[in-house]
Amino acid sequence: MRYLLVIILLFAAGSSAIAQTTDSLSFIKSKRMSDADLEKKKEGAFVTGLPDLSSDPVTGFGFGVRTNIFFNGKRDNPLFPYTPYLMKLKANAAYYTSNAKELVLGLDMPYYKGSRWRLRADLKLQQNPANLYFGLTQQTLGALSLPSDPAVTFNKYEAFDKARQTVRPGGAGEAAQVTDALSNRFRETEFMLNLKADYALGKKGKFRLMGGYEIQHLNYKTFEGFETDAIKPGSGDEVKAPNGFSLLKRDFEQGRAKGLKGGWVSLIQTALIYDVRDFEPDPTRGAYLELSNEFSDQIIGSQFSFDKVFIQGRYYQKLPFGKRTVLAGRAAVGNIFGDNAPFFEFQDQWSPDGSINALGGKQSLRGYRANRFLARSLWFANVELRVRLAEARLGKQFFGFGVAPFFDAGTVRDRWQDLNFKNIRISYGAGARIAWNQSTIISFDYGLSKEDKLFFFGIGQAF
Template sequence: MKTSLLRTWLTASLGLCAAVASAQQVDSLSFIRSKRMSDADLAKKREGLFVTGLPDLSSDPVTGFGVGVKTNIIWNGTRDNPLFAYTPYLTRLRANAAYFTTNAREFTLSLDVPYYKGTRWRYRVDFKAQQNPANLYFGSSEATLGRLRLPSNPDVTFATYAQYDAARKTLRPGQAGEAAEVTDALSNRFRETEFMLNLKADYALGKGRWRVMGGYEIQHLSYDTFQGTKAEATRNGEETTAPNGTSLLQRDAQQGRIFGLDGGWVSILQTALIHDTRDFEPDPTRGVYFEAANEFSSPVIGSQFRFNKLFFQGRAYRKLPVGPRTVLAGRVGVGNIFGKEAPFFEFQDQWSPDGSINALGGRQSLRGYRANRFLARSLAFANAELRIRLADVKLGKQNFGLGVAPFADAGTVRDRWQDLGLRDVRFSYGAGARIAWNLSTMLYADYGVSKEDRLFYFGIGQNF
């Protein structure tokens, strides 16, 4: 009898302890309650380990048509895991490789572990090896807001990129240091070769809406321009070839307008303060995201360059009572680079813990303009999208959401952050198609329009 009572007491005690421990575990996750997924999205989320791998077919006006493979190895855990409804995944390993018709190639690896073992820590590791001979350069000051100009004759301007592209292929007499007769077909292009390793960790504060992040990045960069390279040319309307003239990037380096053309080692300390209430990071339906991000580079930490980059970004998402899933998404970004001799390549993007943003032009900022069309020390831009879900389709164990996304973009650049304002703002607009594959993988196709160009992009990932 005593043994039976003791067994009953032990069973009840252990059960109570387990219940208390479970309750404590759930309570310890209160810092991410605001990030709970919608019931509709939660019902579609898969359990366990799965792979989303697909051929990477992409198109960009600068890098050309690309083929490759994109894979995500995702571990979601089970539905009884307290984290299941609050995180996009428990662990994701992403491996991408791509080759483009412009001879650009890229390989990336990315490991992301949000809320590691139910704690407030998130860890990320990224590696990239890439070479791109199709980078564009139009200058690195607010003068790029003007009309397109030939490097060899800046007094001649063009209203559209098509006119400019045709004119720079026209043969002209060579100047000092050039062949007798040259073309400018490649004078706005340069080749970049990069190897990069980045380590980041962030910690959730309070109820989890605020996070602080620290990271370290090491890069090796090298650059080539194409003066003297045989390139396309036209003589009296007929196609031919000729040596390329002096590149605009080389001219600016020789005149002391830019620094860093010789490349080298870049060592960077990264810090950020983040406010994030998005319900599902890959494709949010509600919430806001704000960050103040900073990159510091100096010979003190082993860098060959000295600069400091500060970037502020805000995003907002609101689900509208129209259709099964209609989301109004908006973003505003403002950045500045400090340092008298900051290298030109740092003007090309703004670093964000949520993914760097190419500036200013291209798919990530102004979709109606070519990448890097507007560059200067300071920039500001805004994007708006109406993401409309038209249908949800299930094929076997795969879930697909089909939608469209009309959008509008705006942005400008300045030589001093104090001069940022609404003067000389450039606009683009357009529409896109979206396919959500198992929620976490987004496929896009966007067509952007500006007064200068008409551009088409497709690939993987939401713009923001």
């Protein structure tokens, strides 16, 4: 914990020093909003509190509250045309039908007091019993298979799920009759505190150098012997049965997966960023390039040693038709170094712009379940055509309504040297978008793949 105290003191000292600094605004001139978006930008402070209704095929239907307090300043503020907001406070709380629970608090201050610094802090408490696990190697690119009998495979997730639920004779260490309904699932309980700051480099400030510190405490549980809903073979009747041995626990005991006992994870985060997007929450033009790194080791108080590298590029181009038609694209590649990397670090790629669950789910391959494909290395790409269909003002609130057909692709490998364009998984579909006061984007996505059909609903865009 002494490392956490040092970081907090440095963060506070940096804030005090930054408050004394004002810099020429020439370094953000390239990020000026379009005239059309600038005209609609709301002045002063405002709240976008709304019910947090979401739908995810893994965590289920979620409800709660998502509150953002934006401080935009006045229109005569020199920063007004160049920043999405002067400060944003967020407080999100949600509960899901899978019994997942989450509380997230956050603070974001871009170009703090007109300086080149951006400060961010995030706190998260969450418990999710619906996480999925299909393995940690490129073999996950194969067909779905039962944890109890890998020789039995399925091309469709629906058939696979039904087979998992069917009662079977128990094996060694299991009850006489068991089900595999929860054998691909595990529960995660997480505490996380993250502090980071970045500094705009160069005359025009297009590059940013970021540093941060994150501390987590994680706890995991699998569901051996847990009584759950099952299907009686032959008749198809619904019954209750104890769950059999889980795939994650089996991989842990056989040395293929590390970290099932959880513990403390201490991380130093660094990134080099090139960012010329005109409006971060919903850009019409510009690019975002990033080289990011997470380092974890015992020397900084972590129970795990690994190093994660992630590279991504995003591009946004406004097209000359419609009210607001934008072609958006992203390509990314990542790798985990270190033999002691825990299984849970394979599940996401860290980015200063927000971690990305990969590979599968609403942030990468929208036609596949979250964490469907996991291995040490991966690449993925996304393309969207974001078409604004209509705009309206209700009182002092501005709303924009649009659609977004999309295409996703990606793959995983056990070594970065083996990454190529073979054995790619693709998904495609269409989404709807509602922009509320520009800064809050409500998304509806329906993704299809050869394995599944999935619907996602929530706040924010995939990229």
